[in-house]
Amino acid sequence: AATHPLWPQIEKLTMEQLGYAQQGVEGGVWQLFAEEGEMKMYRRELEEDGLVVDPLKAVHQVRGATAHEMVHHFWSPDVRFEWDTSIEQMTVLDRISSDTIIFLQLHKRVWPTAQRDALFWSHVRKIPSSHPANGEAYDTWIVCNQSTDHPDDPKDEKCVRVDLTVCFVCQTFIDPPIQEGKEITRDNLLTKITYCSVVNPGGWAPASVLRAVYKREYPKFLKRFTQYVVEKCESQPIAF
Numbered sequence: 657a658a659t660h661p662l663w664p665q666i667e668k669l670t671m672e673q674l675g676y677a678q679q680g681v682e683g684g685v686w687q688l689f690a691e692e693g694e695m696k697m698y699r700r701e702l703e704e705d706g707l708v709v710d711p712l713k714a715v716h717q718v719r720g721a722t723a724h725e726m727v728h729h730f731w732s733p734d735v736r737f738e739w740d741t742s743i744e745q746m747t748v749l750d751r752i753s754s755d756t757i758i759f760l761q762l763h764k765r766v767w768p769t770a771q772r773d774a775l776f777w778s779h780v781r782k783i784p785s786s787h788p789a790n791g792e793a794y795d796t797w798i799v800c801n802q803s804t805d806h807p808d809d810p811k812d813e814k815c816v817r818v819d820l821t822v823c824f825v826c827q828t829f830i831d832p833p834i835q836e837g838k839e840i841t842r843d844n845l846l847t848k849i850t851y852c853s854v855v856n857p858g859g860w861a862p863a864s865v866l867r868a869v870y871k872r873e874y875p876k877f878l879k880r881f882t883q884y885v886v887e888k889c890e891s892q893p894i895a896f
């Protein structure tokens with residue numbers, strides 16, 4: 657895949673998004689708009705050509721699954737319909753490598769706006785932890801989703817194409833720190849999650865409607881996804 661024409665963009669954007677996700681939410685730039693337990697959702701109010709493109713940043717922490725398990729289920733086309741209730745159809749247009757897929761997704765219509773679809777590459781990667789694994793902090797994993805073009809794009813004019821950049825960054829900590837010779841159980845896995853998204857709706861959608869949908873859909877989306885992975889993995893051997 658390192659020879660694929662998209663590779664330089666995939667490499668650059670993935671590392672940029674990693675940096676962006678790891679920036680804190682201090683400084684008054686981010687507005688907390690939803691909070692449920694450990695999950696905090698922030699947004700910045702931003703409009704482009706009169707369209708709401710509010711960047712979103714969610715931070716969450718979950719016990720019972722690893723960063724690798726979270727990120728794998730977020731990326732995998734095989735399980736997408738099991739957790740993502742926002743999509744009606746999903747096609748894999750291309751598998752440009754074992755860790756990069758090109759998706760075409762038809763999203764459920766959000767009344768009164770026209771139906772949306774999204775065509776994006778999705779890249780999953782492990783970021784080895786800089787300091788040697790001190791038995792507490794494990795590797796960081798990231799999925800980056802970025803809108804792109806593709807020759808097999810059906811260009812269905814009934815649909816409005818959204819432009820999206822999404823990253824899903826996870827890191828697992830063993831809590832409490834492992835004692836020598838003791839086995840790690842799923843209850844010791846504390847995974848910190850940062851989810852960032854910028855979705856340009858691509859065509860007319862009233863700001864009030866979009867902001868209401870974001871406020872309702874994003875917290876539901878992230879909560880449902882993380883619970884799905886914890887339940888799916890609870891009886892499986894731990895995959896670090």
Ligand SMILES: O=S(=O)(CCO)c1ccc(-c2ccc(C3CCCC3)c([C@H]3C[C@H]3c3ccccn3)c2)cc1
Nearest residue numbers: 740742763766772801822855857869870873874877
């Ligand atoms: O994290 S992913 O990459 C997972 C792969 O599916 C992702 C998540 C969400 C979207 C998406 C696409 C369209 C819309 C809008 C824009 C105008 C009308 C539909 C929204 C807004 C409405 C928000 C929303 C957030 C979460 C779930 C559903 N709805 C979100 C795309 C990709």
